[in-house]
Each structure stands twice: as structure tokens, then as C-alpha cells.
Amino acid sequence: MSEASADFWKRVADSDLLYSFRRSPGAIIAAVVTLGLGLAALLAPWIAPHDPFDPAGLSILDNFLPPAWEEGGDARFLLGTDDQGRDLLSAMLYGLRISLAVGFASVILAMIVGVWLGLIAGYVGGFADVIIMRVADVQMTFPAILIALLLAGIFRGTAGPGSSDSATMMLLIISISLSFWVQYARTVRGSVLVQASKEYVEAARLIGVSSIGIMVRHILPNVLAPVLVIATINLALAIIIEATLSFLGVGVPSGRPSLGTLIRIGNDYLFSGEWWITLFPGVLLGVLALSVNLFGDWLRDALNPKLA
Amino acid sequence: MVSFIFSRLMQAIATMLVVTLIAFVLFRYVGDPVNQMVGIETSLEQRETLREQLGLNDSMSVQYLRFVVRALHLDFGVSYQQKEAVSAMIAQRLPATLELTLVSVIFAIGFGVPLGVLSGLHPRSLASRAFMVLSLIGVSLPTFLIGILLIFVFSVQLGWLPSFGRGETVLIGGWSTGFLTSSGLQSLILPSITLGLFQMTLIMRLVRSEIMEVLPTDYIKFARARGLSDRVIHFGHALRNTMIPVITVTGLQIGSIIAFSIITETVFQWPGMGLLFLQAVQNVDIPVMAAYLMLIAFLFVTINLAVDLLYVTVDPRIRLAGTPA
Numbered sequence: 001m002s003e004a005s006a007d008f009w010k011r012v013a014d015s016d017l018l019y020s021f022r023r024s025p026g027a028i029i030a031a032v033v034t035l036g037l038g039l040a041a042l043l044a045p046w047i048a049p050h051d052p053f054d055p056a057g058l059s060i061l062d063n064f065l066p067p068a069w070e071e072g073g074d075a076r077f078l079l080g081t082d083d084q085g086r087d088l089l090s091a092m093l094y095g096l097r098i099s100l101a102v103g104f105a106s107v108i109l110a111m112i113v114g115v116w117l118g119l120i121a122g123y124v125g126g127f128a129d130v131i132i133m134r135v136a137d138v139q140m141t142f143p144a145i146l147i148a149l150l151l152a153g154i155f156r157g158t159a160g161p162g163s164s165d166s167a168t169m170m171l172l173i174i175s176i177s178l179s180f181w182v183q184y185a186r187t188v189r190g191s192v193l194v195q196a197s198k199e200y201v202e203a204a205r206l207i208g209v210s211s212i213g214i215m216v217r218h219i220l221p222n223v224l225a226p227v228l229v230i231a232t233i234n235l236a237l238a239i240i241i242e243a244t245l246s247f248l249g250v251g252v253p254s255g256r257p258s259l260g261t262l263i264r265i266g267n268d269y270l271f272s273g274e275w276w277i278t279l280f281p282g283v284l285l286g287v288l289a290l291s292v293n294l295f296g297d298w299l300r301d302a303l304n305p306k307l308a
Numbered sequence: 309m310v311s312f313i314f315s316r317l318m319q320a321i322a323t324m325l326v327v328t329l330i331a332f333v334l335f336r337y338v339g340d341p342v343n344q345m346v347g348i349e350t351s352l353e354q355r356e357t358l359r360e361q362l363g364l365n366d367s368m369s370v371q372y373l374r375f376v377v378r379a380l381h382l383d384f385g386v387s388y389q390q391k392e393a394v395s396a397m398i399a400q401r402l403p404a405t406l407e408l409t410l411v412s413v414i415f416a417i418g419f420g421v422p423l424g425v426l427s428g429l430h431p432r433s434l435a436s437r438a439f440m441v442l443s444l445i446g447v448s449l450p451t452f453l454i455g456i457l458l459i460f461v462f463s464v465q466l467g468w469l470p471s472f473g474r475g476e477t478v479l480i481g482g483w484s485t486g487f488l489t490s491s492g493l494q495s496l497i498l499p500s501i502t503l504g505l506f507q508m509t510l511i512m513r514l515v516r517s518e519i520m521e522v523l524p525t526d527y528i529k530f531a532r533a534r535g536l537s538d539r540v541i542h543f544g545h546a547l548r549n550t551m552i553p554v555i556t557v558t559g560l561q562i563g564s565i566i567a568f569s570i571i572t573e574t575v576f577q578w579p580g581m582g583l584l585f586l587q588a589v590q591n592v593d594i595p596v597m598a599a600y601l602m603l604i605a606f607l608f609v610t611i612n613l614a615v616d617l618l619y620v621t622v623d624p625r626i627r628l629a630g631t632p633a
Contacts, residue, residue: 138323141608146567153589153597154338240450247452248574250589267456267575270464271471279460282453290448 020302027298033291037284041097048090053255067276080276082265091262092281096288098258102173103239107231110177110238114184115227119215121185122192133189136182144179148241151175152250165253172251176238183230191223225303232296236289243285259285316616320609327605331598332375335385336364338594384599389591394599398581403483404474405573405580409565411496412504417558420508424515425547431520443509451568455502455575462498470495472577503572507561514557518550552619559615563608 012018021027040047067080080088121132139147155171195201196219204214245251246260247267254261259281266277335341341364342355350358359365363374378384384394427436446454463471475491477484486492522528523546531541570582577583581600588596 134322137319138326141323141563141612142605143564143567146570146604149570149586149589150597150601153592154334156589156592236448244450244452244571247450248571248586250586263453263456270456270460275460275464278456282456286445286449286453289450290445293448294444 017302021298024298026294030291030294030298033287034295037096037288037291038100040093041100044090044093044097048087048093050087050090052086052091052094066274080280082262082277083269088276088280091257092259092284095257095259095262095281096284098252098256099239099242099260099285099288102169102176102242102252102258103235105173106176106180106238106242107235109173110180110234111184111227111231113177114181115188115220115223117181118185118188118223119192119219122189123196123211123215123219129189132185136185139179139182144237145241145244147179148175148245149248149250151178152245156250165255168253169256172242172245176241176245179241180234180238183234184227187226187230188223191226192219195219195222229296229300229303232292232299236292236296239285239292240289259288313617316613320613323609324605328376328379328602329372331379331601332372334601335375335594335598336371338592379602384602385595387588387593387596389588389593389596394595397584397596398599398603401579401581401584403485404578405566405569405582407486408496408499408503408569408572408578408580409562411500412507412565413558413562415500416504416507416511420511421515421547421554423508424512425519425542427512428516428519428523429542431516436516439512443512446505446509451502451506451571452575454505455498455572458498458502459575469498471498474579499572499576499578502575503565503568506568507558507565510561511554511558514554515547515550518553519546522546522549556615556619559611559618562611566604566607
């Protein structure tokens, strides 16, 4: 380990953030659970006991098997099987993977769009500022889930029913991220207005740094803390919105079931006694959303940024 | 004061214009209205006549103006799927959603305020800590999951309450109500808890923090010194001061309640507007989507405006500060 990186790690170990982290058991549990679920999702193809999407490996005779510890359960399928005889545990791991992927992708997209629009609104000002902030105002009036649902509906209308799985996925990610950009834009704009009048920005401009250079190299680093907090809190929200849209049948394509899709499939069988198809994915989704939320809450309290 | 109201009114109208423009673009350019209305065997000529009759060949501004005027007369066109006037479909579904919303709001306030007061008075007690943990879980869990869990426990396992539909309804002058039959009332319980839970936790947390803030103030101490009973102080003096933010938040939350009613209505197969909208999204029934969009926007804008005005009348500091930017 070189001198510089040792120095870096010492600074990390001495930081307030880590100190606060060590002292809040809730945050530690939340972080460990989130990380564990993230790893499980990442490694799903290797750790899942079965490949739920390989039609050759499925047998319809295995359908509706209860969890292994229940009467009639099969040791091959720890958490039971669904209506098509898929191993529920494997389907959940793959579903987790898709839920997290859609969540991360939409948060990152929203972050990029929102941060740029915020930088432009704050730094360029004038007409661009008025337009961007007015649109943000109008959008703030409506809940994110309503906007995502509406966009998903419009995209379905324009794309038609025959569009491919990956196109549907892209449109889903776009609809979720478009319902989130406002918060980033407002926060970044506010910080930019504060930073832009400071002397170091003035100095940078005097020595001839371009507008884009000032925005990216000098102003952006100053607004990263609030952006990070918003992103963490939004990740939980994005996961919930994706699950909700998939549950409502306008989310991920049926070929790639997420946790929400699994819950929707299972919901049809709740009354006939096959509770595990709904409840296990439901619990997993709840644990995921709760731990990401708790971690976001802690991060907000620890960094304590001004959020717009 | 007058300029404040005026600017807010202008803002509301501007929002509505933007939303109607979006709805119009949706209505006019997502899919071809003529293709949606006629069958395969209709000739090109007939299509062209229909196009002319519908005014689809006029300039865009004329069409938009006509769209807005019709919307003001509650004429939202004909559903592609049901071949029925959209306004009639919505009118038929409106009572179900409004009754569900009403009961949820009553549930949210009726439980949220007392629980908030209690946990604000005794923040360290076991019960209020338990409520805080529960409320965190309630906020984190997606609405549809809460609904499914409630159905699983109370309908599937215990068999106490119905899990779908409105039960028996009574028709009073075109308004179908579920308030008058026992099956109708029973059907309301689970959906309204599902829908109101999020708002309940929100109100509870808000009241709790307000109460904790108010209790150490001088006027509460003075009330105690005057020898007033705890109940009068807590519910008369302390609670009254927390009511302004509670009213504001509850008012603004009505919008989210309507948004979340889409999910609740789907879980419980509740025949309201939300279910209608979701079916329209699934079937790409554009006129229904456009009408729902405008209706919801109108509700939101009206509520926001009302809350703004209420705030100004309740809190004189806003009036004195002049027009906020």
C-alpha cells in the first residue's frame, strides 16, 4: 500500500461520517442487509439453485410445491415453486437482480438529467432558469408514482404492444427517472446560486476557464453531498415504484419478472392456499425497501445537507 | 394580499393550461383517433369524412381550443375500449373513489392525531417507540404489499372481512353508496386502511414532533400554573397549536391519496376511477387517460390553491410578509 492511499484510508477512518456510522446500529444493519441483498442479486446466476428461465429445466409436475419444511414440500425447492414449476428462491434472486438494476438505472439517469438541468438553471439563469423551474414546479404538484404510471401508459401507447423486452425496460427506466429529476435540479440550482457568486468561481472565470469547466470542476463537487443523499432515498422509492408498476402490470416485461411481477403472479393464487408465491417475494421487497430507506435516513442525518 | 391570491390563481391556471396541452397532445397524436373508432372494413373515403367531421383537419390551435372548451363542458370524448362517453364512465365510478378516500382520510386523522399526541407526550415510553418503528415500516412498505398482507391475514386466514369489491351498494339519486349496507361497510375497512396507513403515519409523526416542540413553551407552563387539568392542556392548548401544519399536510396529501387509490383499487378490485384509469393504461384507451389526467390535475390545483389561501388566512405572518416570490 503506497503512502498516499494509506493516508487516504486514515482520513476515512478518522472521518465524522464513519464515526457516526459506527455509532448507529440501525445504519449498520441496514447497510449490511442492503449490501448482502446487492451481492445476492449480483451473484444470482451462480448462487441460485436453479435457472428459472431455462424451459428445459422446468417440469410442470413440480408446480405449486410448498416450501421444503411444509407438508408436501420438496427438498430441491427450498421456498417452494410457482404456477409454472419454477423454483421460487431462484426466481426471487433473479427478480431482486432486476428490481435493483431498474432502481439503480433510473436513479442514475434521474441524477444525470436533474444535476445538469439544475446546473444550467442556476449558472446560466434567465430564460432557461424560468422554463426549467416552472416545469419542475408543475411536476412537483403530482406524486412520482402517478407520473411514472402515466408515462408508462403513454409509452405503451406510442410503442405499441409488439415492442421488444429491452425497449420496454428502457421505457420503464425513463418513466421512473423522469418522475425524479426535479429534486436534484432544485437542490443543485440552489447550491449553484450560492457558489456562483463566490470568489473562487470569479477567479476561475478570470483565468479563462469555460462555463462548462466551471460547472463541472468547481461547482459540481460542492453539491455532491445533497445529491448523494437524494439518490439513496430515491433508490428506495425507485424500487417501490418499479415494484408497484410491475404489480399493476405496466412495469417490466413478463419475460423478465422482477419482485413486483412475482408478487402479481402469486396474488392470483393467494386464495387457493399457495401463499408462498406472494409472501416470500413480498417480504424480500419489504426488507430491501426498508433497509435502503433506513440507510438513506441515516445518511441524510449524518451529512445533513440543505435539501430543496 | 390581493396580489398574492392573484399570482397563485394565475399559477393554477397556467398549470391547468399545461396539463390540458399535454392531455390534448396525448389525445390527438398518440395513435390515430379515427383508426381507433372504425373497423377494418371502413373505406378510406369514409375515414376521410369522419376525419373532417371530427375536425381533425383543422389547425392545431383550433383543435386545442375546441378540446379545452369541450373539457370545460365535461365532454371528454368516447372511450376507445367501451365505446361509451368518458364523462359518464367517470361519473359512474366517482362515488366509489370518493367514499374510499373519505373513509381513509377519516381513518388517517382519527388514528394519526391521537397516536401522535400520545407518543409526543411520552416519547420514551415503550408504546410510542413501538409506534415509531411500526410507522417506519408502514412508510417503507409499498401500498400494494400492505394491501396483500391485510387480505392474507383478514380475508384468507381469518375470513373476517371481504377482500374485493364494494359489497352491496344502494343507489341514491345516481350516487351509489356503500355506507348503508353492512356488507358495504365491511368492504370499506381493508381498502381504506391500506390507503390511509401512509397518511396516518405521516400525521402521527407530524403531530408528535409538533407536540414535543410545543410542550416546553411558556404558555403551556402558564396553563399548568393556572391548575388546568392535563387533558385540557394537552388536547385544548397543545394540540390546537399543532393543527395548522396538520391541516396543510392533510390537505396536500389528498392528492397522494387519489394517486395511491389507483393501487389500492387494483389490489381490492374496487370499482372506482383509479381502476378505470389503470385499465385505460393497460388497454391504451387514450380518451379515458386524458380525461383522468385533467380531472386529477384539476383536483390537485384546486386543493393546493385552497391550502395556500387557508394558510394565508390562518397565519398572519404570511400576509404581512407580502407576496412571496
